[in-house]
Amino acid sequence: MNLKDCHNFSDFRKLAKKKLPSPIFHYIDGAADDEITYARNTSAFDDVDLVPNVLRGVEDVDLSTTIFGKKLDLPFYLSPTALQRLFHYDGERAVGKAAKKYNTMFGVSALATVSVEEISSLVDTPKMFQFYFHKDRGLNDSCLERAKAAKFDVMALTVDTITGGNRERDLRTGFTSPPKLTLSSLFSFATKPMWGINYLTKGKFELPHLQDFVKEGTSTNSSIGNYFSTMLDQSMNWKDAEQLCSKWGGHFALKGVMSVEDAKRAVDIGCTGIMVSNHGGRQLDGSRSPFDQLAEIVDAVGDKLDVICEGGIHRGTHMLKALSLGAKACSGGRLYLYALAAAGQAGVERALEKYKSELVRDMKLMGCTKISDLNRSNLRFRR
Amino acid sequence: MNINDCYNFEDFRKLAKKKLPAPIFHYIDGGADDEVTLNRNTDAFNDCDLVPNILNSVGEPDLSTTVFGRKISMPLFLSPTAMQSLYDPEGDKASARAAEKFDTIYSMSTMASFSIEEVANISSGPKLFQLYIHKDKSITDDLIERCSRANFDGMCITVDTLVAGNRERDHRTGFTTPPKFTFDSLLSFAMRPGWVFKYFTNKKFELANIKNKTDKGTNIAKSVMDYINEQYDPAMNWKDAEYCIKKWNKPMALKGVMSVEDAKKAIDIGCTAIMISNHGGRQLDGSRSPFDQVKAISDAVGDKLEIILDGGVRRGTHVLKALAAGATACSFGKAFLFSLGAGGQKGVERLLENMQKEIRRNMVLMGCKSIKDLDASKIIYRN
Ligand SMILES: Cc1cc2nc3c(=O)[nH]c(=O)nc-3n(C[C@H](O)[C@H](O)[C@H](O)COP(=O)(O)O)c2cc1C
Numbered sequence: 001m002n003l004k005d006c007h008n009f010s011d012f013r014k015l016a017k018k019k020l021p022s023p024i025f026h027y028i029d030g031a032a033d034d035e036i037t038y039a040r041n042t043s044a045f046d047d048v049d050l051v052p053n054v055l056r057g058v059e060d061v062d063l064s065t066t067i068f069g070k071k072l073d074l075p076f077y078l079s080p081t082a083l084q085r086l087f088h089y090d091g092e093r094a095v096g097k098a099a100k101k102y103n104t105m106f107g108v109s110a111l112a113t114v115s116v117e118e119i120s121s122l123v124d125t126p127k128m129f130q131f132y133f134h135k136d137r138g139l140n141d142s143c144l145e146r147a148k149a150a151k152f153d154v155m156a157l158t159v160d161t162i163t164g165g166n167r168e169r170d171l172r173t174g175f176t177s178p179p180k181l182t183l184s185s186l187f188s189f190a191t192k193p194m195w196g197i198n199y200l201t202k203g204k205f206e207l208p209h210l211q212d213f214v215k216e217g218t219s220t221n222s223s224i225g226n227y228f229s230t231m232l233d234q235s236m237n238w239k240d241a242e243q244l245c246s247k248w249g250g251h252f253a254l255k256g257v258m259s260v261e262d263a264k265r266a267v268d269i270g271c272t273g274i275m276v277s278n279h280g281g282r283q284l285d286g287s288r289s290p291f292d293q294l295a296e297i298v299d300a301v302g303d304k305l306d307v308i309c310e311g312g313i314h315r316g317t318h319m320l321k322a323l324s325l326g327a328k329a330c331s332g333g334r335l336y337l338y339a340l341a342a343a344g345q346a347g348v349e350r351a352l353e354k355y356k357s358e359l360v361r362d363m364k365l366m367g368c369t370k371i372s373d374l375n376r377s378n379l380r381f382r383r
Numbered sequence: 384m385n386i387n388d389c390y391n392f393e394d395f396r397k398l399a400k401k402k403l404p405a406p407i408f409h410y411i412d413g414g415a416d417d418e419v420t421l422n423r424n425t426d427a428f429n430d431c432d433l434v435p436n437i438l439n440s441v442g443e444p445d446l447s448t449t450v451f452g453r454k455i456s457m458p459l460f461l462s463p464t465a466m467q468s469l470y471d472p473e474g475d476k477a478s479a480r481a482a483e484k485f486d487t488i489y490s491m492s493t494m495a496s497f498s499i500e501e502v503a504n505i506s507s508g509p510k511l512f513q514l515y516i517h518k519d520k521s522i523t524d525d526l527i528e529r530c531s532r533a534n535f536d537g538m539c540i541t542v543d544t545l546v547a548g549n550r551e552r553d554h555r556t557g558f559t560t561p562p563k564f565t566f567d568s569l570l571s572f573a574m575r576p577g578w579v580f581k582y583f584t585n586k587k588f589e590l591a592n593i594k595n596k597t598d599k600g601t602n603i604a605k606s607v608m609d610y611i612n613e614q615y616d617p618a619m620n621w622k623d624a625e626y627c628i629k630k631w632n633k634p635m636a637l638k639g640v641m642s643v644e645d646a647k648k649a650i651d652i653g654c655t656a657i658m659i660s661n662h663g664g665r666q667l668d669g670s671r672s673p674f675d676q677v678k679a680i681s682d683a684v685g686d687k688l689e690i691i692l693d694g695g696v697r698r699g700t701h702v703l704k705a706l707a708a709g710a711t712a713c714s715f716g717k718a719f720l721f722s723l724g725a726g727g728q729k730g731v732e733r734l735l736e737n738m739q740k741e742i743r744r745n746m747v748l749m750g751c752k753s754i755k756d757l758d759a760s761k762i763i764y765r766n
């Protein structure tokens with residue numbers, strides 16, 4: 001199997017599984033507890049059916065949408081994810097360049113393995129910096145200042161990682177970054193020599209946004225769960241978010257809003273967007289899926305800020321359903337991460353091309369030529 | 384695989400399966416008839432989603448609650464289960480010590496393998512006694528008086544075991560106590576010499592609380608089912624329960640209440656609590672699951688007595704959902720029996736530690752500072 005055999009989400013996933021040492025694959029692929037929320041994030045889309053309209057003249061389809069004041073050519077973007085150079089040695093460089101080529105937003109994690117400065121020099125299309133609220137205020141200020149100086153367009157504060165989720169696959173594989181070579185994981189690394197060679201020869205692995213402030217993630221072995229639980233400030237509250245929002249002074253979003261009540265407060269503190277998200281099922285298992293919760297939130301605040309439906313998206317039709325309910329855009333992590341692991345920049349570009357052509361085809365089949373044609377009359381809920 | 388590899392219910396179950404002779408494993412694992420209710424007890428939790436709140440400065444959440452007049456450190460405790468020394472020679476002593484260490488309730492079955500006095504001697508932690516009303520009233524009276532003297536905190540009368548359930552796995556394996564060595568089961572015992580060795584080198588197997596009153600269950604190979612059918616009073620009624628409550632004169636629950644109507648009657652006869660339970664799916668197959676029923680019961684009587692949800696609990700999030708739906712606390716049976724079979728007292732301690740961590744982590748992710756914050760606004764039922 002190679003890249004040109006990848007036609008959909010699960011193909012990319014399969015190829016990634018072949019290429020990655022298993023602790024790293026399972027870090028991407030896994031989720032919290034029994035992974036019930038993870039599965040529901042996708043299966044929720046199956047409880048709704050699309051109802052097409054016919055005979056509408058659909059030759060030219062325009063997929064563009066505007067979020068955070070930026071026009072994107074696609075109605076979805078790439079969620080910020082940590083540690084991308086573990087997945088492919090080009091990491092954020094590969095993802096960023098692919099995002100630029102398709103003119104969609106590139107989300108960059110606070111735990112990115114390439115610096116905001118370098119990314120900014122490579123990618124002049126819309127960029128989002130994902131912010132973690134650390135106990136160390138010096139570190140927080142530094143992240144904010146650097147993202148601002150690097151001309152990032154949007155800041156997203158992640159609010160669903162107050163403590164690390166219970167990712168049992170990581171417990172079993174002993175996933176840490178940099179990878180800890182336990183006896184059982186060694187075998188898996190040994191059977192994927194290309195990954196190991198690239199990891200060791202393509203530049204030192206580092207977390208450029210944190211490394212001046214911590215040893216974590218650089219010299220010591222540290223798990224992500226540990227990072228959440230020890231370095232992030234568990235007492236973070238609405239005041240902190242509001243201050244951050246005004247300090248940033250630009251487009252600002254909360255990532256991980258799930259209740260209507262919190263969505264309304266996000267408006268009050270000056271947010272211009274929210275990601276309805278449960279972190280891809282990686283945090284609180286048993287929590288509601290973004291798509292299940294979307295309509296209520298759109299009804300309450302959809303006219304006041306940009307509502308993004310994030311997580312579980314594997315198909316163009318999933319995006320059409322979310323957009324029909326009123327999301328301004330969709331976003332996802334795994335929808336490009338497996339492709340990154342499978343083939344770097346070429347992989348991500350192929351994934352974006354696939355989703356784009358699915359969207360164009362599905363829009364035509366729905367009888368729609370622009371995103372604003374999609375509305376709730378296109379949908380029927382099964383129950 | 385050993386006890387340190389056990390992160391969740393399924394892990395403990397697997398390890399217990401490896402360690403216990405098949406008839407004994409299936410006695411724990413099995414349910415009545417087609418085991419539809421057994422499965423639904425856990426599945427029911429998945430039809431309900433948690434909705435977290437963000438930016439709440441949760442810090443370190445308070446998990447404590449008060450039931451049966453005792454403050455316990457977390458809203459989860461051990462259900463009463465029969466004959467624990469079949470799973471580990473220390474049996475009830477091991478679970479009582481583990482429960483005490485985590486400052487939660489150990490419950491003793493009428494059919495325990497250690498006596499009321501033996502356990503009271505080794506544990507000053509919170510203790511609940513589970514009473515079966517016997518045909519011979521003097522047995523019942525004797526048990527209540529001994530619990531009083533031994534300073535148990537509370538008592539529950541099991542009301543769902545008027546006759547034994549149809550546990551077909553036990554028919555097939557020939558499960559009796561003490562174990563009857565049928566040809567089929569012999570092989571399974573022979574393959575687990577560790578268990579057999581411990582069984583024959585430790586204290587003689589007995590039903591410690593009732594051995595002086597009956598020769599049943601001690602000398603003759605007798606199935607639990609036969610004991611239940613011969614000794615328990617199927618004519619038991621509300622008057623009998625009321626008599627026991629008066630005689631006990633301390634916190635008392637009925638265990639196995641499933642209807643709103645019976646929950647109301649429980650108040651009238653002086654109960655301080657009810658345990659919503661179908662005996663872990665071991666009695667009436669096809670009966671409703673505790674989680675499906677808890678909201679209706681809590682809405683009707685939640686302000687007048689404590690509501691314990693018993694059955695199907697495997698995860699911290701299950702406890703959170705039960706509390707949000709109106710339960711005061713939860714209890715679990717199979718989960719801790721597997722941990723006992725897998726690793727004795729250490730196993731139970733590891734399980735309780737896992738569960739405490741899960742409850743704490745998920746409270747933080749939910750944005751809840753104390754279990755009082757878990758109310759109906761925190762859950763949405765899917766249908
Ligand atoms: C491997 C991986 C790493 C992630 N790292 C981060 C992160 O550093 N910061 C963050 O806010 N979200 C992170 N996320 C969550 C994503 O931003 C996004 O919410 C999630 O992937 C959406 O679900 P999906 O993968 O089903 O699309 C990560 C997700 C994955 C799969």
Ligand SMILES: Cc1cc2nc3c(=O)[nH]c(=O)nc-3n(C[C@H](O)[C@H](O)[C@H](O)COP(=O)(O)O)c2cc1C
Nearest residue numbers: 411462463464465492541662663694695715716717
């Ligand atoms: C092996 C086993 C023995 C049990 N023995 C008793 C008992 O002696 N008395 C009683 O009231 N309930 C007994 N139960 C039922 C439990 O108290 C509890 O209701 C049930 O296990 C809860 O369901 P769960 O196993 O899904 O947590 C027993 C359950 C099991 C699995």
